[in-house]
Amino acid sequence: MVQATAVAPVPVSTEVYQDLQHFYARQMQSTDDLDVPAWAGSFTEDGVFATNAFPEPLTGRAAIAAHCERAFAAQAEAGIVRRHVMTMLAADHATGPDGDRVHTRSYVMVLETRRGEKPVIYCSTLCEDVLTRVDGDWRVVRRQVHRDDL
Template sequence: MTALFDTATAAGAVDTALHLEIQHFYARHMQAVDLGDVAAWAAGFTEDGVFSTNAFPEPVVGRAAIEAATAAGEEARKPTGVIRRHVLTTLALEPAADGSVRTRSYVMVLETLPKARTEIYCSTLCEDVLVRGEHGGWLIRSRHILRDDLIARD
């Protein structure tokens, strides 16, 4: 596994205001998908954004394709009545000279079926590259999700 994130350089100080701004971006982003607002969630990606994961055979490229793939997943889950929550923790940032920011976090995806206990669907490592959008907010240029349950082990 090759990581986008350099833990050696990430050990330095990160501006608190930047960290809070990005935390707020992620709060809105994750809540959008949890509430079923796939369009708002997908709008968090650049037009040419890339979403890759060890759960998919190939990366999904482009905001429209990311939105369509996510909408299809949401539609497939609808009949079950499942509620999903994405819980992002341990957010670390690595600002780059070009103004982009690499992020690394753990995201637990919780699922609750009607009248059932909440269970962990999966535990993941999320590595993003964020860039400023034309209106000053953050957009995801690339996201790589590594699901812990799908890691090949020797």
């Protein structure tokens, strides 16, 4: 019997890695700032946001934006501030039709602070993305978030 061999990941260049760090800093800050157009705009038009916290993935930038409108409004009304802290970013080349796709894997800790209270850990997650370049900027094609508590 022939056994399949795993293909070793091919890390992106240092330049691309730094570019991805900037992308994620802007993207995470846009969700913390409750900036729906910026956050939803960081996905491709047909992008997918999937998480074990939702029964079904959100498919398409419009669906992602609509969900964020509701979630961000509820968060603001409750007086909650969230901060997404991304660590341990790994970025490797991925196959794609244009050859310019990247697979990333990171840990994201979400801190939550309610008015007048101390910050608490809202959740700890594993975030796996497939990204591509669109007009020179990175966009998320697919995001899979695994909450550790679910």
